[in-house]
Amino acid sequence: xxxxxxxxxxxxxxxxxxxxxxxxxxxxxxxxxxxxxxxxxxxxxxxxxxxxxxxxxxxxxxxxxxxxxxxxxxxxxxxxxxxxxxxxxxxxxxxxxxxxxxxxxxxxxxxxxxxxxxxxxxxxxxxxxxxxxxxxxxxxxxxxxxxxxxxxxxxxxxxxxxxxxxxxxxxxxxxxxxxxxxxxxxxxxxxxxxxxxxxxxxxxxxxxxxxxxxxxxxxxxxxxxxxxxxxxxxxxxxxxxxxxxxxxxxxxxxxxxxxxxxxxxxxxxxxxxxxxxxxxxxxxxxxxxxxxxxxxxxxxxxxxxxxxxxxxxxxxxxxxxxxxxxxxxxxxxxxxxxxxxxxxxxxxxxxxxxxxxxxxxxxxxxxxxxxxxxxxxxxxxxxxxxxxxxxxxxxxxxxxxxxxxxxxxxxxxxxxxxxxxxxxxxxxxxxxxxxxxxxxxxxxxxxxxxxxxxxxxxxxxxxxxxxxxxxxxxxxxxxxxxxxxxxxxxxxxxxxxxxxxxxxxxxxxxxxxxxxxxxxxxxxxxxxxxxxxxxxxxxxxxxxxxxxxxxxxxxxxxxxxxxxxxxxxxxxxxxxxxxxxxxxxxxxxxxxxxxxxxxxxxxxxxxxxxxxxxxxxxxxxxxxxxxxxxxxxxxxxxxxxxxxxxxxxxxxxxxxxxxxxxxxxxxxxxxxxxxxxxxxxxxxxxxxxxxxxxxxxxxxxxxxxxxxxxxxxxxxxxxxxxxxxxxxxxxxxxxxxxxxxxxx
Amino acid sequence: xxxxxxxxxxxxxxxxxxxxxxxxxxxxxxxxxxxxxxxxxxxxxxxxxxxxxxxxxxxxxxxxxxxxxxxxxxxxxxxxxxxxxxxxxxxxxxxxxxxxxxxxxxxxxxxxxxxxxxxxxxxxxxxxxxxxxxxxxxxxxxxxxxxxxxxxxxxxxxxxxxxxx
Numbered sequence: 001x002x003x004x005x006x007x008x009x010x011x012x013x014x015x016x017x018x019x020x021x022x023x024x025x026x027x028x029x030x031x032x033x034x035x036x037x038x039x040x041x042x043x044x045x046x047x048x049x050x051x052x053x054x055x056x057x058x059x060x061x062x063x064x065x066x067x068x069x070x071x072x073x074x075x076x077x078x079x080x081x082x083x084x085x086x087x088x089x090x091x092x093x094x095x096x097x098x099x100x101x102x103x104x105x106x107x108x109x110x111x112x113x114x115x116x117x118x119x120x121x122x123x124x125x126x127x128x129x130x131x132x133x134x135x136x137x138x139x140x141x142x143x144x145x146x147x148x149x150x151x152x153x154x155x156x157x158x159x160x161x162x163x164x165x166x167x168x169x170x171x172x173x174x175x176x177x178x179x180x181x182x183x184x185x186x187x188x189x190x191x192x193x194x195x196x197x198x199x200x201x202x203x204x205x206x207x208x209x210x211x212x213x214x215x216x217x218x219x220x221x222x223x224x225x226x227x228x229x230x231x232x233x234x235x236x237x238x239x240x241x242x243x244x245x246x247x248x249x250x251x252x253x254x255x256x257x258x259x260x261x262x263x264x265x266x267x268x269x270x271x272x273x274x275x276x277x278x279x280x281x282x283x284x285x286x287x288x289x290x291x292x293x294x295x296x297x298x299x300x301x302x303x304x305x306x307x308x309x310x311x312x313x314x315x316x317x318x319x320x321x322x323x324x325x326x327x328x329x330x331x332x333x334x335x336x337x338x339x340x341x342x343x344x345x346x347x348x349x350x351x352x353x354x355x356x357x358x359x360x361x362x363x364x365x366x367x368x369x370x371x372x373x374x375x376x377x378x379x380x381x382x383x384x385x386x387x388x389x390x391x392x393x394x395x396x397x398x399x400x401x402x403x404x405x406x407x408x409x410x411x412x413x414x415x416x417x418x419x420x421x422x423x424x425x426x427x428x429x430x431x432x433x434x435x436x437x438x439x440x441x442x443x444x445x446x447x448x449x450x451x452x453x454x455x456x457x458x459x460x461x462x463x464x465x466x467x468x469x470x471x472x473x474x475x476x477x478x479x480x481x482x483x484x485x486x487x488x489x490x491x492x493x494x495x496x497x498x499x500x501x502x503x504x505x506x507x508x509x510x511x512x513x514x515x516x517x518x519x520x521x522x523x524x525x526x527x528x529x530x531x532x533x534x535x536x537x538x539x540x541x542x543x544x545x546x547x548x549x550x551x552x553x554x555x556x557x558x559x560x561x562x563x564x565x566x567x568x569x570x571x572x573x574x575x576x577x578x579x580x581x582x583x584x585x586x587x588x589x590x591x592x593x594x595x596x597x598x599x600x601x602x603x604x605x606x607x608x609x610x611x612x613x614x615x616x617x618x619x620x621x622x623x624x625x626x627x628x629x630x631x632x633x634x635x636x637x638x639x640x641x642x643x644x645x646x647x648x649x650x651x652x653x654x655x656x657x658x659x660x661x662x663x664x665x666x667x668x669x670x671x672x673x674x675x676x677x678x679x680x681x682x683x684x685x686x687x688x689x690x691x692x693x694x695x696x697x698x699x700x701x702x703x704x705x706x707x708x709x710x711x712x713x714x715x716x717x718x719x720x721x722x723x724x725x726x727x728x729x730x731x732x733x734x735x736x737x738x739x740x741x742x743x744x
Numbered sequence: 745x746x747x748x749x750x751x752x753x754x755x756x757x758x759x760x761x762x763x764x765x766x767x768x769x770x771x772x773x774x775x776x777x778x779x780x781x782x783x784x785x786x787x788x789x790x791x792x793x794x795x796x797x798x799x800x801x802x803x804x805x806x807x808x809x810x811x812x813x814x815x816x817x818x819x820x821x822x823x824x825x826x827x828x829x830x831x832x833x834x835x836x837x838x839x840x841x842x843x844x845x846x847x848x849x850x851x852x853x854x855x856x857x858x859x860x861x862x863x864x865x866x867x868x869x870x871x872x873x874x875x876x877x878x879x880x881x882x883x884x885x886x887x888x889x890x891x892x893x894x895x896x897x898x899x900x901x902x903x904x905x906x907x908x909x
Contacts, residue, residue, distance in 0.1 A: 020844040026826070032790065282794070643890050676894070
């Protein structure tokens, strides 16, 4: 449903994506498929202990074993200095802070030989009791995981050792006065478990350290420039000597935005003189890469009898994992995003625990932060006997409201999304009856995400047959070659099949930031638009030479060029210019700041089996403001995929730890992601409130659909069983326990 | 053919995508490793290596299997069909075409497994219900799509294949 009707020729259509045929025939080359002549295999030795000092590492037996070409340990890497711990995150130095951390790696002729050689490495650990939750880590007398750590608050550091890496504070208005003005004050605490992004392709890297000192790395990542820059830092090696080739990527969701295997493969290659390939198995992916933080949140809201929120006090404590850097910062910005609240204080804590160093996962920080707020809103609606959509409509963030960081919202589609939800068949249709053993409930959840800008580059090359080769710097994780090519085609007035988009390596295109934050269709799309404009201007200039008229005398319309009653098509112009000796290349780098914020609202119907505690999703509707939907089937796809991940987060997914801090469910059998049988068809409604900060009104769509499902599902279960669910996942045993508690 | 041990490796003769293939494999190597690392057939992917994600699905003697759970040496004298054999010189298989038209892939890494799995379904059940498609595909994990468009693509391809007869 478009709010602002503009007529586009290419934008909003449904072409077959350019990389589609390669991907349905199995020919697409993903990072895991990379190979080179002479290639050997690397494998990683990982810490079995969650918290330990490394007393010694003896690699002598592995180094002399048959078929072993190289061994590497933390000694081979420079100290990257304090702050982001890039060195230790790549490979441990003298301590481990989570079970699964890389401690050593070997290269061998075959992967099996490399794996066997790991057993020949003797690591002596002095183990320490692990700390596995934020409350224990924040306790007064908690053992300290990183001795040198001091709490950073607004740029200054505390004096005493701590497990709190960062304390973020956002304040606006007068919270005490706001609470005093409330008729009711509600306060509840919520927890969510650590969960994994769950991309199907494991991490991988193929590295070749050439004798001339140049390093070539091929891996699947969400940004090959970021991989190059991380490598440069971890290896203390010049960026100009590192070339990163972007392989096709088999899912990332934020988890493939940093290096894991790349530096190890590079050093093993330097030592062995061979190209070294490394891939993780699934267990390594789960225990050795960066999942999303588990979180403990406390939400306090003041409301009037009429349902107006007068003040909010939010405390978010996120598991950073073994090193600082959770997404709590973004969580703070998003926590109350859907609600326009004048008086608030938000405290965020980045807390070290002995779990994998957390990393970005789709709308990083927002699902954990907004979950509690939206569950409490549901509880308030129940207490005030208010319709949850009416409540959201009444309190919806509007243009001019202030976000946690002081930014004022521009044109946003929050109210439009709530109104669209009210108009859905789903909302208007009754839930239907359960049975003696099954109870039904309906829940709603809201979602907010900032969306991102950042730097993007594009080059558009005119070919003599009138096609355009679009070189763009963004790794394509799910159709963005096409969504950026569509914006180029729209700008040039040509058909989408006249554009051939490709993603060159780090030497083949100018710097482009990560594929993340829902920024690619927005920012790289914009770069494509600007490259198209540059190309078109050069074509006009070239034709002015050819026709010997001034550029001003040439009119451009729908891709055709005319002057003095003569019109030639885009294709004819390309041929004319080529024959005239002119080769035309348009280019641009943009760093737009006008990212349009996105709001979403989901409605979930569930049925709870009272005997088993199992929850089935009966019906699900997802709505969100996409701005202009450039490539609608892939906007829907993002929404549907986000729902499935979010429902998994709500119902099944969690990192299960034993008391020693070892993950006990590190396989796809036991780490339970949604299958096709676990979810019905998802109804999607794309609301289109164009973003005035983008030439075609793009906002970005990928992140926000992961946010609402946690609360929507929890609220639906709560309605079904009459007991509030405040601890995710709502796995059968927890739901059963909740039911039992209510019937005692 | 019977296998012969050559310095720890076993000689295996089999048929892959209609062509006779010989390879040497260590007895511990999975069929998936053989396909990907020895034969260059990288369309089948390793997502879990324990039979839970279906990304490595191939059809072996008419039966859908996870190539990660079959040993390479077990492939002797069998007939194997991989994603690389699904399209023909005439063009894409209806399932492949339907996946493209329905936007049934995002990152695409699970797509070969889904297509091979769906092909095995339609060979035994040309007219599946939505539930039957979902039940059959429950052995294939996709993390991007939420399954909607995959299920729709399979149902549409089934209909087209029935119409074409």
